[in-house]
Amino acid sequence: DAKTTQPPSMDCAEGRAANLPCNHSTISGNEYVYWYRQIHSQGPQYIIHGLKNNETNEMASLIITEDRKSSTLILPHATLRDTAVYYCIVRPRGSNFGNEKLTFGTGTRLTIIP
Amino acid sequence: GAGVSQSPSNKVTEKGKDVELRCDPISGHTALYWYRQRLGQGLEFLIYFQGNSAPDKSGLPSDRFSAERTGESVSTLTIQRTQQEDSAVYLCASSLRQGSYEQYFGPGTRLTVT
Numbered sequence: 001d002a003k004t005t006q007p008p009s010m011d012c013a014e015g016r017a018a019n020l021p022c023n024h025s026t027i028s029g030n031e032y033v034y035w036y037r038q039i040h041s042q043g044p045q046y047i048i049h050g051l052k053n054n055e056t057n058e059m060a061s062l063i064i065t066e067d068r069k070s071s072t073l074i075l076p077h078a079t080l081r082d083t084a085v086y087y088c089i090v091r092p093r094g095s096n097f098g099n100e101k102l103t104f105g106t107g108t109r110l111t112i113i114p
Numbered sequence: 115g116a117g118v119s120q121s122p123s124n125k126v127t128e129k130g131k132d133v134e135l136r137c138d139p140i141s142g143h144t145a146l147y148w149y150r151q152r153l154g155q156g157l158e159f160l161i162y163f164q165g166n167s168a169p170d171k172s173g174l175p176s177d178r179f180s181a182e183r184t185g186e187s188v189s190t191l192t193i194q195r196t197q198q199e200d201s202a203v204y205l206c207a208s209s210l211r212q213g214s215y216e217q218y219f220g221p222g223t224r225l226t227v228t
Contacts (some may be wrong), residue, residue: 022224025209034216042221042222043205043220043221043222044157044205044207044219045219046129046216046217046218046219049216079156093215095123099167100145100147100162101147101149101159101162101170101173102147102149102157102159102207102217103159104157105154105156105196106156
């Protein structure tokens with residue numbers, strides 16, 4: 001898996017947009033960007049993934065730069081329940097890669113401030 | 115719909131006893147994964163199943179650990195002769211099929227070996 005770099009921690013005011021950056025300068029053409037988060041004492045939760053186009057779902061938006069070397073996860077209206085460690089992972093997607101296990105780095109600890 | 119469920123949620127056992135941990139994946143998900151997370155640490159991959167077969171058991175830490183899956187559904191992780199270093203949260207995840215698709219995690223089983 002390509003290496004990712006994330007800031008170790010961030011704060012965001014409740015109700016504001018939380019923007020979490022991730023650098024993945026060595027990403028390969030067949031690798032997707034995935035985001036997961038882990039709320040304290042819970043299992044990791046899948047958030048979103050993308051290849052090169054921006055993506056949006058009910059949880060978040062993912063903005064990927066044109067050169068694909070970095071991305072930003074956006075939580076549009078952060079709530080206290082969004083306090084968690086957020087992990088950016090890059091890996092191929094599909095059935096021919098044999099790379100099943102998820103490898104989480106250290107992630108970004110996001111704290112939402114009331 | 116129903117997510118991944120695990121039981122028990124908490125297990126306290128004495129050193130040397132055997133334990134069985136259960137995982138019920140999302141219905142229709144053919145791939146199933148077991149991970150371990152020690153306190154304050156990242157996820158360690160243990161094993162994954164495609165259907166009832168386990169193509170990758172490389173993460174099982176010793177021969178005291180075994181896992182099986184039946185009916186392409188429920189999986190059990192068995193730890194024999196538990197040791198204190200086995201204390202951790204054991205997480206199960208499932209995905210639609212193998213091949214680096216998004217994984218959906220259960221809440222985990224917290225195992226404490228006294």
